[in-house]
Amino acid sequence: MPLSAELFQKISSMDINELLALLVTGKLAKEGVVAVRKRIRNLWNQRKCGFTPNAEEAATIYKVGQKEAYKRLKECVGSHWSLRLIRLGLYISDLNDEGQRKLVAKTKGDIYKKYGSKGIKITNMATTGALSSVIEYLSKLKIEENLNRTDLAIIFDTEIIEVWDKITFFVKTEDSEKGISKKIVRMMNQRIRIFFVFAYGAASIKPMKVISKLSNDGTISNKNYHFSMISRKDKANWILYTWTFELIKPLF
């Protein structure tokens, strides 16, 4: 029996969810089922929707690609292999504390299996908030040294990702002021182009004092560095402080 014009019209105006709900009822005749399935395939080919056990999570991860930090990094380095890990890191950093712990524990194994320790470092770059400083640094190089995406991708690989352990210092509560100061001065003596100092919550008091002292007594500027500080509160209300030290490019 041919499909009635009315049913055809109805099927043509339905979305995939409505069509699937209609199929589930089992009330359609054979011609109706064929028409519904055809319409589902047509809609599916338009690539407008996806089905997943946790739609909210999928949508949130997808939307990370629209975040300013992500877009700016992509603008600098192009379709770099690390972008997927940056996306994951940005997603993790938006979760609450418990959500983060669960997901990080579950995800680290997957990341390590595919990308090794490099992958973990990149994810950490996004979760610690260092990413914004890295983006600033790359954007500045792009303008000042007129670098293209390939050049910037190489710098991102060689000066940031591969040496991440050497250019980052996570201050712990038990670290002494003297020890913190020594380590920062040592990093400046190594003439590292960019390095980061991180501290969470109470652990930030000592580096704050130390960096302020190193700035006031001229140590930082004498070593031809400048620094900036950003702080961000995570969902558990912990404040993460990030200091970025950058070697000033000599004029001559």
Place this chain on the structure above:
Amino acid sequence: MEDITFFELEDEEKKLLLDTLGFEVNKKGVIVEKESKKPCLCPITDEMVHFKNASILPGSTTIINTSAFTLTEYFSKFLEKE
């Protein structure tokens, strides 16, 4: 980036969608191709995809084992434009 909306489906609806797209679920709960009965392999993990944990995603019908990691890989590999 293309606009994509994500939905959750009841098991019955999910089976019907898979069926419409050329797949079915075997007795072990693994998604297989309807004609060849070959298990559907997740392009990210290279492992068989179980019905309960499957995401059915656009782009030549990609069926993956769902996790934050696999979703991220999928978006970057299949949907991101230069």
